[in-house]
Amino acid sequence: MQTIATIDYIIITVYILGMVGVGIWFARRHATFDDFFLAGRSLTTPLLITTLISTYYGIDVLFGDSQLGFTDGVVAWFGYARPTYAFFVIAAFLLAHRLRKENFKSLPDILEKYYGRETRYVGAVASFIYSLPALSLYGFGMLGEVIMGWSPYLGMLILGGIALAYTLAGGFWAVALTDSIQFVMMCVVLAIATPFALKLIGGFDQMYIFLDPNYFEPMGDLSIWLIIIYASTGLTILVEPTFYQRIFAAKSYKNVRNALIAGIFIWGAYDWIITILAMAAKVGTLKGIIDPGVEPDAALLTIMITALPAGILGIFLAGVLSTEMSTLDSYCLVAGGNVAYDVYRPMAKKEISDTQLITTTRYGIALSWVLGFVMALAFEQMLGLWVFMASILISSVTVPIIFGLYIKNFRKPMAGLLSAGLGLLSTIILNVLVMSRGVFVGEEETYVLQLGQWEIMQEYIMYFTVPISLLGYFFGLLIDKGKNYE
Amino acid sequence: MSNWELFTWISVIILGPGAIFVFILFLRDLPELLRKTDKKIS
Numbered sequence: 001m002q003t004i005a006t007i008d009y010i011i012i013t014v015y016i017l018g019m020v021g022v023g024i025w026f027a028r029r030h031a032t033f034d035d036f037f038l039a040g041r042s043l044t045t046p047l048l049i050t051t052l053i054s055t056y057y058g059i060d061v062l063f064g065d066s067q068l069g070f071t072d073g074v075v076a077w078f079g080y081a082r083p084t085y086a087f088f089v090i091a092a093f094l095l096a097h098r099l100r101k102e103n104f105k106s107l108p109d110i111l112e113k114y115y116g117r118e119t120r121y122v123g124a125v126a127s128f129i130y131s132l133p134a135l136s137l138y139g140f141g142m143l144g145e146v147i148m149g150w151s152p153y154l155g156m157l158i159l160g161g162i163a164l165a166y167t168l169a170g171g172f173w174a175v176a177l178t179d180s181i182q183f184v185m186m187c188v189v190l191a192i193a194t195p196f197a198l199k200l201i202g203g204f205d206q207m208y209i210f211l212d213p214n215y216f217e218p219m220g221d222l223s224i225w226l227i228i229i230y231a232s233t234g235l236t237i238l239v240e241p242t243f244y245q246r247i248f249a250a251k252s253y254k255n256v257r258n259a260l261i262a263g264i265f266i267w268g269a270y271d272w273i274i275t276i277l278a279m280a281a282k283v284g285t286l287k288g289i290i291d292p293g294v295e296p297d298a299a300l301l302t303i304m305i306t307a308l309p310a311g312i313l314g315i316f317l318a319g320v321l322s323t324e325m326s327t328l329d330s331y332c333l334v335a336g337g338n339v340a341y342d343v344y345r346p347m348a349k350k351e352i353s354d355t356q357l358i359t360t361t362r363y364g365i366a367l368s369w370v371l372g373f374v375m376a377l378a379f380e381q382m383l384g385l386w387v388f389m390a391s392i393l394i395s396s397v398t399v400p401i402i403f404g405l406y407i408k409n410f411r412k413p414m415a416g417l418l419s420a421g422l423g424l425l426s427t428i429i430l431n432v433l434v435m436s437r438g439v440f441v442g443e444e445e446t447y448v449l450q451l452g453q454w455e456i457m458q459e460y461i462m463y464f465t466v467p468i469s470l471l472g473y474f475f476g477l478l479i480d481k482g483k484n485y486e
Numbered sequence: 487m488s489n490w491e492l493f494t495w496i497s498v499i500i501l502g503p504g505a506i507f508v509f510i511l512f513l514r515d516l517p518e519l520l521r522k523t524d525k526k527i528s
Binding site for chain 1: 501
């Protein structure tokens with residue numbers, strides 16, 4: 001395997017210093033909390049495209065999608081990635097339009113408006129847990145190991161610490177502008193890497209020769225239940241806190257809509273290239289070009305290090321770091337906002353100044369980073385961690401947010417509180433139960449709990465928790481005899 | 487060339503020249519965005 005050359009390290013170092021520089025440059029450029037948290041609501045279409053794509057696609061997609069592409073083929077795109085685009089279309093034409101009619105700053109703002117303060121707090125907790133940068137830090141651990149030869153802990157600390165530093169300093173302006181640089185890096189490096197990877201394995205035709213025909217079956221041989229669960233994680237876009245933040249930060253609804261429509265093509269292309277590169281990595285293992293024992297979620301990185309020449313490899317690795325830093329900074333910022341704006345501000349008995357709010361947001365950012373670090377250590381693999389965090393958010397806030405936004409007669413405090421509260425509690429309890437009482441099955445890459453004849457995979461938890469949230473909502477509607485909220 | 491391969495090269499064009507085009511549009515907006523942050527601190 002090729003080693004990483006000095007020129008590659010120089011490129012990576014220059015890139016990292018550039019990101020920190022942007023953070024420092026913006027450090028003192030916030031007059032208000034709106035500036036710090038929503039960039040003064042002035043994002044244009046190109047900036048929205050770059051920040052939406054770079055934020056929503058992190059290393060979990062890069063290595064999570066590629067893990068599935070490596071083990072199962074094109075189903076990674078058709079079964080796992082493609083359904084998400086339908087949710088993006090819904091978000092572009094229905095959700096964003098509805099959200100821009102109000103002057104919200106965060107997802108829990110919506111819950112408070114329609115159900116009261118208690119539901120706001122539950123939503124803030126769900127959003128905070130979902131936004132913990134555990135996946136990003138997990139990825140940095142892996143990157144540090146592969147790129148620098150560091151232990152995973154050191155990679156998480158140093159690489160994750162750099163993203164933390166510029167987010168703490170520069171707020172959303174720094175996040176959005178670094179996202180733009182990171183966007184072009186992460187997309188262009190994949191475009192450059194593709195011909196190199198295909199050349200390494202002897203061309204596209206080698207895939208037909210070496211891979212099982214199932215690799216080219218759009219729905220592969222994954223169970224339909226698993227495909228439904230993977231596809232339904234795309235639901236997160238409908239209640240995604242960083243996505244909401246960008247809708248609120250846009251200049252107008254038109255900017256959001258245009259950005260999402262353009263973004264769907266870029267997301268689609270990105271997912272497809274990852275799938276193809278992962279399949280190329282599989283061929284690489286079968287031909288003995290790369291280590292046959294490579295872990296599925298490290299296959300993409302391994303084939304790139306083998307295929308790319310010095311210099312180009314440095315740009316690729318900086319692009320991979322970009323992919324993750326752009327995600328970590330955005331989620332840390334949202335989690336910090338959950339602490340300061342969504343919980344601390346309404347709980348405080350006195351008026352909170354913008355300066356105090358920004359300072360508390362910075363404390364929240366640091367807290368989320370530390371908790372994300374702990375969570376990253378607790379999980380054995382990336383896909384399970386992603387499913388856990390997505391299920392927390394989907395199960396707690398999807399039902400109350402969607403009903404609250406669209407059905408006036410359903411805006412009862414008890415409905416919102418029971419739906420969000422039961423959704424959150426049941427997701428945490430079931431995940432803990434499956435992980436503590438179940439066994440980790442390497443072949444399935446997940447925890448499985450045996451209940452009599454039934455095998456419950458961690459991924460199936462949402463089949464229980466979303467109906468629980470829905471039942472809680474309707475039960476709340478029945479017992480709440482008070483007036484509807486606005 | 488198979489459909490899979492064609493799809494792959496179209497994706498490469500979207501990710502390469504496509505992303506650079508979006509970035510150029512962003513750079514066009516950048517002076518205006520930076521002016522806004524300057525106004526806020528002045």
